[in-house]
Amino acid sequence: MINAALQQIYNQSKDVYVKSQALKGMGYYVRMYRYIADSSFTSTSPILKSAAVEALTMICATENFDASFGASARTATQAIANYLLQALQSQDAGMIALAAGALRTPARNFKVVLADSLPILEAVLQKIPLPNEIETYNELLHTIAYFKGIEFTPQKNNLQSPHQLAGTS
Numbered sequence: 001m002i003n004a005a006l007q008q009i010y011n012q013s014k015d016v017y018v019k020s021q022a023l024k025g026m027g028y029y030v031r032m033y034r035y036i037a038d039s040s041f042t043s044t045s046p047i048l049k050s051a052a053v054e055a056l057t058m059i060c061a062t063e064n065f066d067a068s069f070g071a072s073a074r075t076a077t078q079a080i081a082n083y084l085l086q087a088l089q090s091q092d093a094g095m096i097a098l099a100a101g102a103l104r105t106p107a108r109n110f111k112v113v114l115a116d117s118l119p120i121l122e123a124v125l126q127k128i129p130l131p132n133e134i135e136t137y138n139e140l141l142h143t144i145a146y147f148k149g150i151e152f153t154p155q156k157n158n159l160q161s162p163h164q165l166a167g168t169s
Helices: 002-012 016-026 030-040 046-061 065-088 093-102 115-127 134-148
Strands: none
Touching (some): 002 016, 002 030, 016 030, 016 046, 030 065, 046 093, 065 093, 065 115, 093 134, 115 134
């Protein structure tokens, strides 16, 4: 019932902040993952896209994930993994950073589920604009290190002043 009410709020509201809260609320219902991604990933609003990935992250970390899906848990994990890959390829810094973090959820074992996706992660990493998106770059770099089973060393922003980061002197 509550998930239907959240869908109704999402569909009827014109306020992106209300819609984003509805999406995050849907994150408490593991079976909402398709609706969350399908209804918001194509949005023009970075707020809604980030809220959707936050909701998927919540679903990934849900303790009763496997029990909720039963024999379909592996299929659901693969579907969510594919949505997270889609988020990584979005060129939206917020989605990329959040999806990269979600892929490190130990319970979902994404590094096995997406073992053949390392070239995709590395290609996305190369497209992240530096130095402006150093945090996003480091989130994805952390995930790549996690997938490879190596130690993560964050890259530092070597700029001298905050004005250089914004492209001014």
